[in-house]
Amino acid sequence: DAEITQSPRHKITETGRQVTLACHQTWNHNNMFWYRQDLGHGLRLIHYSYGVQDTNKGEVSDGYSVSRSNTEDLPLTLESAASSQTSVYFCASRDSREGPGELFFGEGSRLTVL
Amino acid sequence: AQKITQTQPGMFVQEKEAVTLDCTYDTSDQSYGLFWYKQPSSGEMIFLIYQGSYDEQNATEGRYSLNFQKARKSANLVISASQLGDSAMYFCAMREFSYGNNRLAFGKGNQVVVIP
Numbered sequence: 553d554a555e556i557t558q559s560p561r562h563k564i565t566e567t568g569r570q571v572t573l574a575c576h577q578t579w580n581h582n583n584m585f586w587y588r589q590d591l592g593h594g595l596r597l598i599h600y601s602y603g604v605q606d607t608n609k610g611e612v613s614d615g616y617s618v619s620r621s622n623t624e625d626l627p628l629t630l631e632s633a634a635s636s637q638t639s640v641y642f643c644a645s646r647d648s649r650e651g652p653g654e655l656f657f658g659e660g661s662r663l664t665v666l
Numbered sequence: 667a668q669k670i671t672q673t674q675p676g677m678f679v680q681e682k683e684a685v686t687l688d689c690t691y692d693t694s695d696q697s698y699g700l701f702w703y704k705q706p707s708s709g710e711m712i713f714l715i716y717q718g719s720y721d722e723q724n725a726t727e728g729r730y731s732l733n734f735q736k737a738r739k740s741a742n743l744v745i746s747a748s749q750l751g752d753s754a755m756y757f758c759a760m761r762e763f764s765y766g767n768n769r770l771a772f773g774k775g776n777q778v779v780v781i782p
Contacts (some may be wrong), residue, residue, distance in 0.1 A: 583768045594672075594757060594774035602768060610769070642711065648768055652699045652718060653761060655770055657711035 555579075558643050558658035566666055571630040573661045575643030583646045584626040585655065586610075586618060588639040595642065601626055602648070633665045669693065670758050670773035678779050679748050686733070687743040687776045689758030695719075697763040700741040701770065702732070706754040714756075717741055748780045 556577040565571050575584065582603045587595040587610075597610030599618040607618050615637060617629045630637055640662050644655040671690045679685040691700065702714040717725045717732045725732040733742040745752055755777050759770040 585769070587772075592774060594670075595759075595772040597769060597771070600769060640709070644711075646768065652701075652716045653768060654701055654713040654716060655711075656713075660709050 556643060556645055556656055556658045558641075558661045560661060561659065562662050564664045564666065565633050567633060567635060569633050571633050571663065573628045573630075573641055573643075573663070575626045575628065575658060576624055577643075577645045577656075577658075578624065579645060579647065579656065580623055581645035581647045581656075582623065583648050583653075584620070585644045585646075586616070586626065586628045587642045587644065588612065588637075589642060589660075590639050598628065598641075599626075630663075633663075635665050637663065638665045639663060669771045670760055672758055672773035672776050674776050676777040676779065678781055679752075681750060681780055681782050682747055684744060684746045685748055685752075685778060687745075687756050687758075687778070689741045689743065689773060691739050691741065691758075691760050693739075693760065693762050695762040695764045699761045699763065700732070700734070701759040701761070702730070702741075702743045703757045703759065703772075704752075704754045705757065705775070706751075711757075715743070745778075748778075750780050750782065753778060753780045 559574045585600040586598040596612045601620040643658040698719045700717045704712045715727045731744045755775045758773045
């Protein structure tokens with residue numbers, strides 16, 4: 553079955569370190585998204601991509617970057633991790649060619665920055 | 667400005683009773699879609715139901731229905747005959763279709779606890 557997977561599922565790092573969260577989907581979806589989930593804030597969009605070589609900033613993009621070199625992967629990089637980036641991160645994808653476009657989510661990556 | 671508003675505090679509902687979760691939205695687009703997702707304690711996000719702005723009928727999916735009131739800009743989720751497995755956080759989300767927008771904006775969620 554097609555799926556979307558995130559790794560690592562749990563990560564503890566120190567302030568100032570670079571961290572990369574991986575996201576891989578096998579649906580061949582052209583749209584991919586990264587959200588962060590924090591108590592009291594719901595899900596907030598960090599970055600998104602509509603296809604290979606396309607990346608766009610979301611509402612909370614400061615301190616994050618993404619790259620899209622192929623259809624399957626959208627890694628999220630924290631260049632210099634900060635304690636404010638402690639959160640649960642969700643990757644999602646959708647097929648822009650069909651239906652209303654509900655998002656399919658990965659299982660989430662819990663990141664703790666000490 | 668916040669596009670999706672979910673303001674109810676945590677809710678307790680008796681098993682087998684119905685529960686309504688409120689969602690109001692803000693958009694100037696004429697074409698948009700509204701989504702509801704469920705997040706149980708295990709953390710995954712599960713898509714429940716969709717309503718398009720031009721849909722004439724309220725959406726239904728099994729025990730889930732959407733009470734769509736376009737003039738009031740509300741899209742409340744109704745869960746009938748609650749089950750213990752319905753205990754979760756529920757998120758309302760909106761996609762505005764103008765300019766090829768493919769992003770979903772989420773509300774802050776409603777917590778539901780079903781008690782036996």
